[in-house]
Amino acid sequence: MLLTEADGKALLREADIPTPPGELVRAPATPSVPGPWMVKAQVPAGGRGLAGLIRRAETPQAARAAVAALLGATHRGHRVGACLIEQVARGEEHYLAIALDPAAYGLRLLYRPEGGMAVEWGGLLAGTALPPEPAAIAAALPGLLPAAVVPVATRLAELVLTRELALAEINPLFVRAASAVAGDARIVIDLNALPRQPALAARIAADPDAYPDAIRRQEHGFDYVTLDPAGRIGLLTTGAGLSMMLIDEMTAAGARPLNFCDIRTSMLRGSPARIIAALEWMAAASDLRAILVNIFAGITDLAEFAGLLAEALAARPVAVPVIARLVGRNAGAAAEILTARAPLVVLEPDLTRALARAVEAAR
Numbered sequence: 262m263l264l265t266e267a268d269g270k271a272l273l274r275e276a277d278i279p280t281p282p283g284e285l286v287r288a289p290a291t292p293s294v295p296g297p298w299m300v301k302a303q304v305p306a307g308g309r310g311l312a313g314l315i316r317r318a319e320t321p322q323a324a325r326a327a328v329a330a331l332l333g334a335t336h337r338g339h340r341v342g343a344c345l346i347e348q349v350a351r352g353e354e355h356y357l358a359i360a361l362d363p364a365a366y367g368l369r370l371l372y373r374p375e376g377g378m379a380v381e382w383g384g385l386l387a388g389t390a391l392p393p394e395p396a397a398i399a400a401a402l403p404g405l406l407p408a409a410v411v412p413v414a415t416r417l418a419e420l421v422l423t424r425e426l427a428l429a430e431i432n433p434l435f436v437r438a439a440s441a442v443a444g445d446a447r448i449v450i451d452l453n454a455l456p457r458q459p460a461l462a463a464r465i466a467a468d469p470d471a472y473p474d475a476i477r478r479q480e481h482g483f484d485y486v487t488l489d490p491a492g493r494i495g496l497l498t499t500g501a502g503l504s505m506m507l508i509d510e511m512t513a514a515g516a517r518p519l520n521f522c523d524i525r526t527s528m529l530r531g532s533p534a535r536i537i538a539a540l541e542w543m544a545a546a547s548d549l550r551a552i553l554v555n556i557f558a559g560i561t562d563l564a565e566f567a568g569l570l571a572e573a574l575a576a577r578p579v580a581v582p583v584i585a586r587l588v589g590r591n592a593g594a595a596a597e598i599l600t601a602r603a604p605l606v607v608l609e610p611d612l613t614r615a616l617a618r619a620v621e622a623a624r
Contacts (some may be wrong), residue, residue: 304341317521361428429446540573
């Protein structure tokens with residue numbers, strides 16, 4: 262999961278990696294550090310520059326106006342609730358990243374002496390493999406990087422290891438003769454590591470507006486990610502790959518899926534609580550027109566799941582069509598249960614027809 266720039270830079274500072282002086286504001290404010298300034302909308306998503314969500318301000322009045330203009334904007338499904346106001350950094354723009362490399366059982370160094378959006382347009386470098394030991398990393402970097410970049414890269418690698426990060430990227434890294442400053446921070450965390458990373462867990466919990474999906478996962482134990490707040494088809498599904506395939510198929514058909522979902526039926530443990538939670542999140546979407554339930558069961562008893570689904574719909578009724586495709590163990594018994602206890606659910610065992618019904622209902 263991607264952190265906001267402000268949270269990412271907080272991690273960088275904890276690792277003694279310099280960042281420009283600045284402050285996080287949640288209302289229009291006059292900068293407290295000398296200008297000029299960069300005013301940056303804070304959302305856990307990339308592409309802010311191209312979307313006009315990063316603006317330069319030469320005067321305090323312009324900085325305050327930029328904050329006022331950016332707050333409340335929406336970018337890739339995220340509402341801007343805060344802005345980072347930073348003093349403009351100067352120096353040559355470089356690109357630096359340390360990424361987890363599972364195939365090599367170590368890390369991968371990505372570096373080039375040109376930074377900024379040109380790196381994204383040109384594609385990332387293949388990088389250099391690094392061993393997962395701080396001492397070995399510190400010994401290898403001086404031969405790979407300019408002198409001013411070496412200490413930053415060393416600390417960045419240590420940060421990846423100690424915080425169990427998937428990616429720590431600085432782009433641009435402003436490099437001068439004997440120093441380097443992180444102009445931006447793209448930090449991707451591993452949600453599975455949060456039980457071992459209480460400081461990261463606390464940081465996420467402190468900003469529910471920025472990280473609603475991660476907080477849901479921590480509280481309810483399954484993945485539910487809002488893809489499009491204006492989406493019309495809610496998904497109650499299991500299996501990450503199958504769920505992503507459904508999203509691709511719907512998008513190709515011109516539909517707008519609301520969410521990704523991996524309900525993890527093996528963890529329901531006889532309780533409809535997870536299903537009820539997912540129904541509540543879907544029902545809160547203003548444009549919801551249909552719900553597609555797709556469970557392809559292996560060891561899951563579909564009869565048990567059908568009973569829990571009927572119980573959840575009784576506890577949390579929805580005002581849109583529910584199309585259910587249940588395939589696998591005890592599918593016949595599941596159909597009988599839903600027919601008796603949730604007669605409004607449309608049963609459709611064929612995936613193509615189930616998708617078509619959901620898309621048609623959404624229209």
